[in-house]
Amino acid sequence: MIFSSTFQIKEIKISGNQKVSTENLQNIIQNQIEKKVLFLPAKSIFLVNLNEINKNILEKFPHIAQANLNRDFPDILLVQIEERKPVAILCQNEYCFSVDNSGIAFELNEIQPDLVTLRKGDLNSEIKLGEKLFDQTLIFQILDIQSQLRENFKIPTKEVLIVSDERVNFRTLEGWEIYLNPERDVAWQLTKLRVVLEEEIPPENRKNLEYIDLRFGNFAPYKYK
Numbered sequence: 604m605i606f607s608s609t610f611q612i613k614e615i616k617i618s619g620n621q622k623v624s625t626e627n628l629q630n631i632i633q634n635q636i637e638k639k640v641l642f643l644p645a646k647s648i649f650l651v652n653l654n655e656i657n658k659n660i661l662e663k664f665p666h667i668a669q670a671n672l673n674r675d676f677p678d679i680l681l682v683q684i685e686e687r688k689p690v691a692i693l694c695q696n697e698y699c700f701s702v703d704n705s706g707i708a709f710e711l712n713e714i715q716p717d718l719v720t721l722r723k724g725d726l727n728s729e730i731k732l733g734e735k736l737f738d739q740t741l742i743f744q745i746l747d748i749q750s751q752l753r754e755n756f757k758i759p760t761k762e763v764l765i766v767s768d769e770r771v772n773f774r775t776l777e778g779w780e781i782y783l784n785p786e787r788d789v790a791w792q793l794t795k796l797r798v799v800l801e802e803e804i805p806p807e808n809r810k811n812l813e814y815i816d817l818r819f820g821n822f823a824p825y826k827y828k
Contacts, residue, residue, distance in 0.1 A: 614679045614680070618683055620667075628660065631656075631660060671683040689715075690746060695730055710732065782814060792818070
C-alpha cells in the first residue's frame, strides 16, 4: 500500500491564503511529503507527517497564524490556511510592524489611522517577524480601552506607549496623556477619569493638560503643562 500509485499524493489543495502565495506553500510542502522507504522514493499519503509540515509552514511564513492539514484519500492533501489580521501597528525607530490579536509582529507596515499605534518603552532589540511581543490579554485590554475612550468619552487616541506591565499611556489627539494600570480594575480607573473630566477639568482647559494619572487607588492626579 505504501508504494501503490493509488495512495501517492498527486495534488495539494491550498485554500484560505491571500498574502502568502500558493506556489511558495506548495514548494515547502512538496519538499516534505517525499520519503524514502527501503531506499525508494515514495509520496504515500499514509507516511506524510502533518504535524511536521504544519510546524515548518508556521516557521517559514510569519503571516500565517494557523495551517490545518488533512488527508483526502486516496491521493489529495488538503491545506487550510488562516492568515494573521492586524489589530495594531507597533513602531520602533523608523520601522512599523503589523501586530495581530495574539501580540505577534508579522509584517512591515505603515501607520494606519484605523489601527491603534503602539510603542514599547523597553523595546531595544531588533524586532523579528513572527516574534511574540505582547501578551494577548494586554492587546485585548488596550483595544477595549481605546474603544471606550473613543465611544464613551469622545476622546480619540493618537498612540499608546506600553511603559511596563503596570503602566500604559494613552496619548490623545489633543496632546495630553492618560496613565492606566492594566493589571488593576480598569473600569474603576475609567470611572475616575469621567469624574475628573466632568467636575475638575472643563473641555476648554484640556489643551493645556499634560496628563491624568488613574493608576493609584481612589486618586486621579493630573498636571497642566
